[in-house]
Each structure stands twice: as C-alpha cells, then as structure tokens.
Amino acid sequence: SRTLRLAVIPGDGIGQEVVAEGLKVLSAALPSDVKLETTEYDLGARLYHRTGETLPDSTLEELKGHDAILLGAIGDPSVPSGVLERGLLLKLRFAFDHHINLRPGKLFPGVTSPLGGDPQIDFVVVREGTEGPYVGNGGTLRAGTEHEVATEVSLNTAFGIERVVRDAYRRAAARPRKKLTLVHKNNVLVHAGHLWSRIFQQVGQEFPEVTTDYLHVDAATIFFVTQPERFDVIVTDNLFGDILTDLAAAVTGGIGLAASGNINPSGAFPSMFEPVHGSAPDIAGQGKADPTATVLSVAMLLEHLGYTAEAATVEAAVAADLAARTGTRSTSEVGDALAARVSG
C-alpha cells in the first residue's frame, strides 16, 4: 500500500475552513490503497505574533519530507504588509524552486461570467515563479525622508526563462488548440523583454506544431475582457502573471473558483497547491467561504502526483456541482457535496 505524505498549511482567515473541505475531497478521491498521512503546520499570523517567526528553518526542513503541500491562505491585517507574503509564501516558492506557477482560467458551465453571454473560456496561465520583480532585490536610501529613493530590481535569467517557456510549450502541445501566447512588455522593459522574446522563439523551434503569438501585458488585459476565448496557454513573468491571473479569475466567475499550483517539476522539493484567493478576514469563521478553489487545487495536486484519473474525478465533481448550484450553502456543505460526488 502506498502513502501520500501531505503537509497542510491552513494559514489565516478562511484558509482553515477551505483547507478542511479540500482534505475531505482529497480523502474521498484517493484510491483505497493509498494511505493519506497529513501533517499540519501552524504558520501565518498566529505564529508570527507568538514568536516573530514566519517560517522556522526546522519547519522548512520538515516540509521537504513531504510529497506535496496544501496551503489555504496567508495574511492578516494585524501583520504589516509584506511580512507574511515575503517571509512565508514567497519564501516557500523560492526555497522549493517552484518555478512553474500554474493557474487555469476556465469558465465552468453554469457559472456566470461578469462578461455576460456564454464565453468559452478555457486557458491556462504558466506564470514564472522564482524570478522577475519578485526576487526581493530592492533597496531604500534615506528612508523616511523627503529624499528617500526606493528601488526594485527585476532579475531574469536565460536559465529561469527557458525552463518555464519549455514547460508552457509542452502544455500547449498537449492541448487540442496548441496555441501559446507570450505576454510581456518588451517595448518598455527592453532588456528583460528581449530575453523573454529570444528564448520564446528559440524554444519554439522544438515545437513546430504550436502556434505562437505575443501580446504586451496592457493589451492582454483588454483581450481578457473582450475576447478571452482567444487564449489557450499563456506564458509570462512573475508579476504580469500575478496580475493576469487575478483578472482571469474575475472573468471566469471569481476568485472563489481559481486554483493554483506552485510546481517544481523535478520533484526535488514538494510542490505546493493553493487557491488564488486570500485569507478574507472579513468573512472568516462564518462558513461563508467557497472551498471550490481549494478543491480544484487538490485536483491539480492529484494530477501532479500522477493520480490523473482521480484528478479528473475531482474536477468533474466540481463541474457537476457548479452546474447544479442553487441557493447559498455553507463552506462545509459545498465540501460535503463535492466529497459525495467524488465518492459516489
């Protein structure tokens, strides 16, 4: 019998609630010969207030011993902006070299898009996860004075871009439409932009079957709203990917449905799966949060670990649930319904 060693970081706010439902569905989905072994890590605002730490070295070590990580949400207004984001979320992405930040943008049947009509939206954003303006390479001079200067450096390497671009081509090649769009701002950020464009073209020679195009990030936001059907696979840098995937969530029915995977394809470190939404302290503890994004992240986790059929079952359960939705249900009612569909 096999074992799935899962590290669970519920985090703050609604993180706790949605992760509980994600685990319910995961248990229901796993083959009966797989033993699910979860270890919960209490990271986030509480740990920070208690100890001043965001991610103790010992925890980072322990996390390495797991097959994957499921994370709820991190963040609380009581913690200064950036502390948990940089000290925990981004630290995990960087420490475990999660260079593929995978974010599907799919409008499920039955879900209303704010765009109206019935657009056929089914794309996936492959966001670079370990470079760009996220490297934490900024500085401040003359802090607090009227002469303060603050910098942020975007770092981009051929190595880092090539691996994410190749991953995106592979994904595009495996999809029916076989289309890949590079999004950047190479007319202004010319150094980074030209490196992205060069490697995009170069790697493309290995994938003659994939159709490609390029959009500036500003133009891409327009098409997300006016013509989201045009996208199949999108590859982009860390910051543009952050912005575009929230927008993608908005046009596909909301952040309550948007899943993500922080993936290290080499398997050298555990990959991490999390809903795109935040901790939503305003509705925490009230059973109001929609756990669907977490459940879809669980499907991505299953897929990543090779449980392809089980991942499809979870996604089908979500699709069926969304198509049948009427009235308001609590967080755990949605989780129960999804687990039931998966088991049934």
Next chain:
Amino acid sequence: SRTLRLAVIPGDGIGQEVVAEGLKVLSAALPSDVKLETTEYDLGARLYHRTGETLPDSTLEELKGHDAILLGAIGDPSVPSGVLERGLLLKLRFAFDHHINLRPGKLFPGVTSPLGGDPQIDFVVVREGTEGPYVGNGGTLRAGTEHEVATEVSLNTAFGIERVVRDAYRRAAARPRKKLTLVHKNNVLVHAGHLWSRIFQQVGQEFPEVTTDYLHVDAATIFFVTQPERFDVIVTDNLFGDILTDLAAAVTGGIGLAASGNINPSGAFPSMFEPVHGSAPDIAGQGKADPTATVLSVAMLLEHLGYTAEAATVEAAVAADLAARTGTRSTSEVGDALAARVSG
C-alpha cells in the same frame, strides 16, 4: 487676439487620420479670438527608416516653443519593438517631465460595456509618468548566451511620488465623491510599495475630506471588472497605471474612446495629449479608425490650457454623438459630426 501654438505629431498608422479629426474639432471649439498655429512634426517609423533617428535634438528644442503637443499614435511592425517607444514616446514624457499621466475611465451613455448591464463607471487614473520600471534602467549580461541575465530597475523617489500623489488628492477633493485609491503591490515590492504608502498617508493629512483606500494591483483588476463603480480617483505607478488604464478602456467601451494627457503642471514644458490606442497598422489608411479618443484628448488639452468651457463643449459633443450612434461611419464622418456639434 491670443495664439495657441500647437505642435502636432500625427505619427504612424491611424495616427494621421485621427489627428486630422482632432484638429477639426479643436478649430471648431476654440474661441474666435484665438488663433490656432500648428506645426506638424513628422516623427515615427518613416523618419526612423529614413534617418535612423527617433527624436532629433533640434526637434526636441522646437517642441519646447509650443503651448501643447497633440500626438496620434506611434509604432510600426517594421521597427524593432522598443525603438520608437523608448526613443520617441517615452523620451518626450521624460524630457518634458510629464509626471502626471491622466487617464479618465468613463462609460458614456449609449456605449456598451463588455461587462453588460449599465454600470456607472466614472473614474480617473492618475498614473505617475516619469519613474518606476519605465526609467530605462536595465541591463543585459552575457547577451545571447544560455547564461544571459537581464535586469530592469524600478526607481521611485519621494519627490516623484509626492507630486503625483498630491495632484491626485487635489483631483479627488474637487470631485463629488472625493475618494482616492492607491494601487500598488506593497506586499511584494516592499521598498517601492512602502514609500508609496508612506507618502500616500502623509499627503492625505492635508486632505481630510478625501476618503482613501489601498488595493494591490492584482485585486484592483478584479474590481475593475466586478465593481468598477467603486472607483473615483486612482493613483498608481507608471507600470501599474499602464496596465490598469488599458483594462479601464476595455470596460468602458474600448480603446477607441480612451483619452490621455501627459501633463507637466508647472508649464515649464509643453504637455502632450494622445489617445491611449496604438497605431493599428491593420486598419490604417482605410478611414475605419474611431477618432473619438483623440477628440477627447483634445478636450483634455483645452482643459489643461484653461479653456474650461470649450473643453466641456467638446466632451458634451462626444457624449451626444455616442448616445446617438447608429451604423458605421468613417473616421472623417465622425470628426465632421463632432465638429458640427461643437460649432452648432
């Protein structure tokens, strides 16, 4: 009798066509005792191919002798990405210290928003125009090799942020809703983000009547789609402003209607007004371009030069024209109709 010395840069593609209509409307709108003196500068792809130059020093000097600049659009696929953008458009913004990049997001009655329904959208984005990731402070190491590294530095100064933030507060204070939203990504870009936040709070003390809030740029894109009514005045950095204003154009009926002003409030150098759209080479020369964005940019130009009543007349003409639209008209038919409304 007064004189308005206007420098005109029609530029590439549809730039020529839309600027012609903008000038038609400007002539119709100006008080009869104002003499309009235009000098046309042939900058853009043609000049570049002929001479290799994007903005000759002598032209830059001459431009300084004008009260304002009207620009159509710059860019052609025959010119490598970035050359005209950095060498002409951005060079003008930087040389003339256009630190207020003003971009209204208004849904006119009669215009269909892709969001459906009849949202009340009426905000203005005050985008910083001379700092951030636009400073051109990037570099490339080991170009063309598999070890290439490319950087882009975002530069942010207390001086630069304070002047745009104060401008935004003033605009917010002068509007009925008196609301100002700061958009940044201060949980990741902590150095630049904290400087923006500090100055935003500090300057806010001079404007107790203005309600403020803060959004991360990713969350802001969601609200642009799900709740655009919530915005009144937005202040943000150069790159986030670029992205958000294209998205704003998309939700308010398209880039064909989006105007912008590159403003130097001190008057030390001429301010520049231009539609947000590009040169659209695919439809150039066919009389298909909508000149409305240029005409609305002319209204901003009039407002900037103190012709407040005339600016209002032009905007009212556009509003009336949009409300009455049926069928397809050519570029010059739209311009004629607007000029007629302004004169009538």
